[in-house]
Amino acid sequence: MNTEQARFNMIEQQIRPWDVLDNHILELLGLVKREDFCAPAHRALAFVDMELPIGDVELGQVMLAPRVEARMLQDLAVQKHEKVLEIGTGSGYMAALLGHRASQVISLELDAGLVEQARSNLARAGVSNVDVRQADGAQSSSWIDGPFDVIVLSGSVAQIPQELLMQLKVGGRLGAILGDEPQMRAMFATRVASGSANDFQRVTPWDSNAPRLLHFAEPSRFHF
Numbered sequence: 490m491n492t493e494q495a496r497f498n499m500i501e502q503q504i505r506p507w508d509v510l511d512n513h514i515l516e517l518l519g520l521v522k523r524e525d526f527c528a529p530a531h532r533a534l535a536f537v538d539m540e541l542p543i544g545d546v547e548l549g550q551v552m553l554a555p556r557v558e559a560r561m562l563q564d565l566a567v568q569k570h571e572k573v574l575e576i577g578t579g580s581g582y583m584a585a586l587l588g589h590r591a592s593q594v595i596s597l598e599l600d601a602g603l604v605e606q607a608r609s610n611l612a613r614a615g616v617s618n619v620d621v622r623q624a625d626g627a628q629s630s631s632w633i634d635g636p637f638d639v640i641v642l643s644g645s646v647a648q649i650p651q652e653l654l655m656q657l658k659v660g661g662r663l664g665a666i667l668g669d670e671p672q673m674r675a676m677f678a679t680r681v682a683s684g685s686a687n688d689f690q691r692v693t694p695w696d697s698n699a700p701r702l703l704h705f706a707e708p709s710r711f712h713f
Contacts (some may be wrong), residue, residue: 499576509559536555544600545600552582553643575594575597577626577644582624588619597624635657640653642700651680654680663677673697674696
């Protein structure tokens with residue numbers, strides 16, 4: 490396989506048509522080698538428009554599809570001076586992309602094996618401003634370094650905890666995939682003031698599904 494041709498095709502045929510038009514993002518996708526963050530058995534699939542398993546298959550641990558990662562990165566508009574919190578490190582690919590865009594990234598991962606894998610992948614990629622921590626990102630005790638300019642949930646949740654939104658600085662943005670299958674939506678919340686819990690603007694610009702992040706609250710399914 491011609492790796493560079495496959496990378497070019499991924500960017501031009503999968504990612505750009507999904508309204509990822511920021512040239513800086515597209516250049517970054519050419520710089521950060523996605524195949525280096527895949528399991529060895531799946532390296533040949535690194536450029537395919539699909540999720541790839543990275544940990545415990547029964548827990549649904551995956552790398553998100555490349556177009557989803559790219560669109561999330563673009564729509565969050567991370568700036569070089571900003572501090573980012575990522576929940577759901579996985580193998581570290583999104584953390585590496587964020588590291589190139591931000592000043593500092595704190596990335597939380599529950600699975601100890603994935604923590605070590607992500608740290609190793611990031612070190613090999615030369616990304617030194619990402620701090621991968623083994624922690625339950627659904628617990629407020631893990632958000633001790635807030636407030637943050639950007640919060641990224643690298644997976645889906647049924648709803649965003651208000652306490653997590655309150656970890657944003659004024660002007661800060663949170664991005665997540667929200668809802669239930671078969672149709673979830675990307676949600677971006679921007680904190681526009683600091684006076685109350687209602688000082689957030691929300692948009693849901695595109696559809697996408699993703700596996701659940703563990704331990705975030707699910708609404709009751711019981712009905713009379």
